[in-house]
Amino acid sequence: MSEDFKQLVNIAFFKFVKQLNDTPAKRRKYKERAISGSLKCIVCRSQEEFVGTEGLATHVFTSQEIGLRSRHLGFHKALCALMGWKSAEKPNVTWSPEKLSDVENLTLKExxxxxxxxxxxxxxxxxxxxxxxxxxxxxxxxxxxxxxxxxxxxxxxxxxxxxxxxxxxxxxxxxxxxxxxxxxxxxxxxxxxxxxxxxxxxxxxxxxxxxxxxxxxxxxxxxxxxxxxxxxxxxxxxxxxxxxxxxxxxxxxxxxxxxx
Ligand SMILES: [Zn+2]
Incomplete structure (x- = not known):
């Protein structure tokens, strides 16, 4: 990843962290549907429904849609931060949710x-x-x-x-x-x-x-x-x-x- 691209991912990440924490209801929506329930992607706004936050986080990580890549990856990081999961740092590898330790989670939140x-x-x-x-x-x-x-x-x-x-x-x-x-x-x-x-x-x-x-x-x-x-x-x-x-x-x- 080039430095410029990383920068774009980061900008999107902070924006989505703010958006996800805007109201307790938004936080709950993703937390309660961790592995079931359906969620749509707020980046590409397609009508496709994903299974749980896990499915959504996988979509945003793997989506190759041109022009939306940095925003998709930023949203991936923001979803992971909300859920207390490790985010995938390298593109083009697989990702499955893995919990951060309590200390890592607290460090990230703070x-x-x-x-x-x-x-x-x-x-x-x-x-x-x-x-x-x-x-x-x-x-x-x-x-x-x-x-x-x-x-x-x-x-x-x-x-x-x-x-x-x-x-x-x-x-x-x-x-x-x-x-x-x-x-x-x-x-x-x-x-x-x-x-x-x-x-x-x-x-x-x-x-x-x-x-x-x-x-x-x-x-x-x-x-x-x-x-x-x-x-x-x-x-x-x-x-x-x-x-x-x-x-x-x-x-x-x-x-x-x-x-x-
Ligand atoms: Zn999407």
Missing amino acids: DLILWPPVVIIHNSTIGNKSPDQQVIISIEEFETKLREMGFGDKTKVYRGKPANQSVLVVEFAGRLSGLQEAERLHKVYAGNDHGRAELLRINQNGETVSAPVNNMENILYGYLGIAEDLDKLDFDAKRRRVVKSRKAIKDIAEASIKTQ
Whole structure:
């Protein structure tokens, strides 16, 4: 594969990762039909129906249709990333789904970040059934908190969805320094056991946050936004965002430092 062609495959890959993660319903459609059910190809838009995501991923990998090759291969990679499968790297070989290990899967998912970078902040009290146990945190209060923590100069804070009190989004500049700041904030939450994994655990266990809830540290959970978090943003914020590889951003930055 030439470098130019690889580049085209990558562009298509990031575009399709964004498209597949646009809504939970889209993700479900492919996940629930892994090996059965019928799916059509969104690249060549033929009427042909494929058996499950597996059949579709095979079609997009093997299709030789001229002019659609890079988009087909990009869609193949995006489907594999969604399903946690190894994607075929070399054209003209056979492909059958093989599961990524948990570590590989997590590494891949965490590499596919939203850009410009964002940190997603969850207010864990909003899930409480009784309203008197819900603690509303305003954008202004959280901005003050961010400044106290040493962030906030070049950030923008908004609600993930206007009517939803449970998600705040901290947006950073779309350059390496912005990513580094976002990662620093991500690490603050992870270091306090208030990251993505801990939030997932309390949600799964249906735990509620215990007192004192007047302390923002106890209430809030935060993590760097990845492609899977797209649906936590409203229409406009979603539209303004693309998916990028965190590793590629760092590699490019390092390479440019070396050549200086
Ligand atoms: Zn196709």
